[in-house]
Amino acid sequence: MGNIASVANMIKKVGGSCEISDNPDTVRKAKCLIIPGVGSFDHGISELHRRGLFTAIQDAAQNDISILGICLGMQLLGNNSEEGKLKGLSLIDADFVKFNFEGKSQLRIPHVGWNNVTTLLDNPLIPFDNDEKRFYFTHSYHAICNKQSECLLTTNYGYSFTSAFSSGRIFGVQFHPEKSHRFGMELIRRFIAL
Amino acid sequence: MLKNRVIPSLLLKNGGLVKTTKFSKPTYVGDPINAIKIFNDKEVDELMVLDIVASKQGRDPDYHMIEMFASECFMPLCYGGGIKSIEQAGTLFSLGVEKLTIQTSALIDLDLIAGIAARYGNQSVVVSIDVKKSYFGDYQMYSSANEKVIKRNWLGFLNQAIEAGAGEILINAVDRDGTLSGMDLKLIGEASKESTVPLIAAGGVGSLNDIKLAVHAGANAIAVGAFFVYHGPHRAVLISYPKYKELENLFKEI
Numbered sequence: 001m002g003n004i005a006s007v008a009n010m011i012k013k014v015g016g017s018c019e020i021s022d023n024p025d026t027v028r029k030a031k032c033l034i035i036p037g038v039g040s041f042d043h044g045i046s047e048l049h050r051r052g053l054f055t056a057i058q059d060a061a062q063n064d065i066s067i068l069g070i071c072l073g074m075q076l077l078g079n080n081s082e083e084g085k086l087k088g089l090s091l092i093d094a095d096f097v098k099f100n101f102e103g104k105s106q107l108r109i110p111h112v113g114w115n116n117v118t119t120l121l122d123n124p125l126i127p128f129d130n131d132e133k134r135f136y137f138t139h140s141y142h143a144i145c146n147k148q149s150e151c152l153l154t155t156n157y158g159y160s161f162t163s164a165f166s167s168g169r170i171f172g173v174q175f176h177p178e179k180s181h182r183f184g185m186e187l188i189r190r191f192i193a194l
Numbered sequence: 195m196l197k198n199r200v201i202p203s204l205l206l207k208n209g210g211l212v213k214t215t216k217f218s219k220p221t222y223v224g225d226p227i228n229a230i231k232i233f234n235d236k237e238v239d240e241l242m243v244l245d246i247v248a249s250k251q252g253r254d255p256d257y258h259m260i261e262m263f264a265s266e267c268f269m270p271l272c273y274g275g276g277i278k279s280i281e282q283a284g285t286l287f288s289l290g291v292e293k294l295t296i297q298t299s300a301l302i303d304l305d306l307i308a309g310i311a312a313r314y315g316n317q318s319v320v321v322s323i324d325v326k327k328s329y330f331g332d333y334q335m336y337s338s339a340n341e342k343v344i345k346r347n348w349l350g351f352l353n354q355a356i357e358a359g360a361g362e363i364l365i366n367a368v369d370r371d372g373t374l375s376g377m378d379l380k381l382i383g384e385a386s387k388e389s390t391v392p393l394i395a396a397g398g399v400g401s402l403n404d405i406k407l408a409v410h411a412g413a414n415a416i417a418v419g420a421f422f423v424y425h426g427p428h429r430a431v432l433i434s435y436p437k438y439k440e441l442e443n444l445f446k447e448i
Contacts, residue, residue, distance in 0.1 A: 005290035009265050038292075039315045072315075108414065110317050110361055112392045114197045114239055134197070136240075136270055138292070138317040138361075157196055179270045179292065181237045 003178060007036045007070065007188075010178040014189040024056035032066040032192060033057065035073035036178070041096070041141075042084030044072050054089065061091050066169040066194045071139060074165075074172030083141055092167050093146040101158045110140040115175075117153040117163050125171060125190050126153060126164070133183050135175035137163075142174060169194065198445055199239040199415035200405060202422045202435065203396060204229060206245040206275070209259065213423055215372035217324070217338060220246065223423050223431045226259070230266045236435040240270045242295065242417055248276025249298040249339040257285060264290030274322060280309045287314060295364055297322040298339040301351075304358035311359025319362075320394070321355035323348055325381055326368040333381060336368050349388050362392045364417065370398030372420045377404050379411040386412025402436060406444050 004020055011018045011034075018034070019026065027033060035057070037044055048054040061067060069077045078088045081096035099109050114134045122128050142161040145151040153164035155174075164173045171191070177184030204226060205212050211229055212220035223229075226243070233241055243263060248255055255276050264271055273286055274295030283294055299306050300321050310319045324336040325348050335348040352363055365385045367378035377398040386393055395408050396417035405416045425432035436444075 003287070003290065003292060005261075005264060005288060006267075006292070009290060010268065013268070038318060039313060043313065108390060108392050110391070111196065112317060112362065113199045113415065115195065137196075138270075140316070176270070176292075179268065181268050185268065 003036050003038060003070075003176065006176075006178040007034055010185060010188050011192065014185055014192065016188075016192040022051045022053060024052040027053060027056040028059050028063070030060065030065055032194065033060055033068070034191075035067065035069045035076060037070065037072035037076070038138075039072055040083060041072070041075055041081040041088075042086045044076050045084065045086040045088065048076065048089075057089055058091065061089075061170055064169055066191065067091070067171065068191050069170075069172040070178070071174060071176055074143070074174055075141060077170065077172045078143060081141055091170050092150055092165050092172060094143040094150070094162070094165055094172075095146070096141045096143055098141050099158065099161075105158045107158045110138055111157045112138045114180075115155050115157065115163075117155050117175075118160075119153055121149070121152050123152050123166060124194060125166075125173075125187050135163075135173075135177065135180040135183055137175045139174055143172070197239070197441075198409045198413070199394075200436070200441060201240045201242050201272075201394065201415055201417045202233050202238055203242040203244065203417040203419045204423075205419065206243060206256075206259075207247050209256065212246070213372055213420055214246070217336075217341070217368050217371050227262055227266065229423075229433055230263050232433045233435060234266055234268055237438065238269055238435050240272065240415070241267055242272045242274070244273075244295065245275025246338070251276075254282065255286060257289060260286065260291060261289040272320060274320075278306070280306065280313065283310045283314065283318075287318065293318055293320055293362070295320040295322045297324065298337070300355060301337060301344070301346075304354055307355060307358040307360055311361070316359050316361035316391070319360055320364050321352075321358075321360040321362075322364040322366065323352060323355070323385075324366045324368050325378075333384070349384065352385060352388055356389065356391055360391060362394055362415075363389050364394040364396060366417075367395075367397035371396075373398055374400030374420055374424075376400060377408045377411075377416075379407055382408055382411040382413050402440065402444055409445065
């Protein structure tokens with residue numbers, strides 16, 4: 001599922017270690033989990049089912065293992081997506097919809113490039129401070145949180161959308177920290193230290 | 195707010211870094227790994243690496259070298275050159291490449307673009323279109339692998355590529371390549387009018403102002419070759435990239 005090599009590379013860079021695995025038992029016993037991914041929603045979900053990872057990730061969440069979903073990985077954590085028909089992991093109460101500017105804007109889809117984030121809730125990954133933070137985005141769908149208290153970060157593209165959410169030890173980020181220079185490095189460093 | 199991307203574009207030929215002028219006269223400018231490390235340290239927005247002879251030689255991408263590149267890039271890496279199949283695309287993604295730029299195979303059949311987009315998402319595939327001006331000033335599509343103008347409407351092809359699943363379009367003005375003489379703003383404007391996906395413009399950047407003008411003309415991102423590789427009138431090789439603040443100020447005025 002795409003950018004796994006880049007994520008592993010970033011973890012190594014910040015002094016961590018990781019195992020790339022599609023083994024459900026390894027997933028259940030992990031210290032923390034990162035679910036990367038690019039591609040389509042249904043393809044992602046069906047691949048999780050095919051490898052027995054769908055329930056393994058839900059079990060990991062039950063056992064309080066920290067989870068970080070990146071890009072498609074974030075979308076898989078939600079309930080569902082306009083992009084597909086399959087049900088998501090439902091670990092965070094959010095639905096994914098396609099950017100819709102209702103003809104008011106000439107903005108192009110996908111949303112590709114560097115954009116800023118605004119921290120709504122203080123959190124261990126991107127705490128409040130005054131430094132500008134920018135991350136690399138590439139996506140056409142974004143989250144709508146059903147619980148406002150789970151929306152961590154917002155980003156503006158045509159309108160303000162949820163660029164990160166969390167519930168307990170489960171986090172999802174729409175951007176690619178593994179491809180966001182020192183800004184992403186800091187986030188990954190903080191996540192593996194949780 | 196989304197920032198306009200400024201993307202160093204590096205050309206590979208037989209393992210070395212080269213720079214062309216109007217798509218010919220490739221001149222050796224150094225070791226690609228070294229250049230990529232420098233661009234990584236300069237926190238560039240994104241990096242594009244194009245193997246300009248892979249398709250001509252009908253060979254596979256140099257996976258070993260691309261893997262080394264990817265491990266030095268903490269920003270998105272886009273690779274192009276010699277991609278003919280979904281399997282090759284899969285291998286490249288597994289090495290840590292985020293996006294593929296495809297021209298030669300797309301000209302033959304857009305099914306490859308559709309296949310990659312379906313499996314890896316639209317954001318993972320960029321279709322590259324080279325355009326060369328005719329003697330009369332008309333824009334003509336150009337095939338870089340065959341070094342020939344092709345009889346096909348370039349705007350029609352742009353639309354078909356997007357339809358097939360291209361997540362971005364790279365438009366390259368062949369006559370401006372390596373000249374540092376400014377971008378073809380009319381070409382960028384025409385492409386921008388048609389494109390519903392992000393547009394990367396290439397060819398001719400010789401100053402920061404050229405980048406600004408291209409964004410003004412409708413480009414979402416600008417790919418830059420010679421301007422970031424050469425320094426001074428004698429074209430001494432010196433890798434550079436504007437500071438973040440400089441770019442921020444540049445785009446603030448738009």
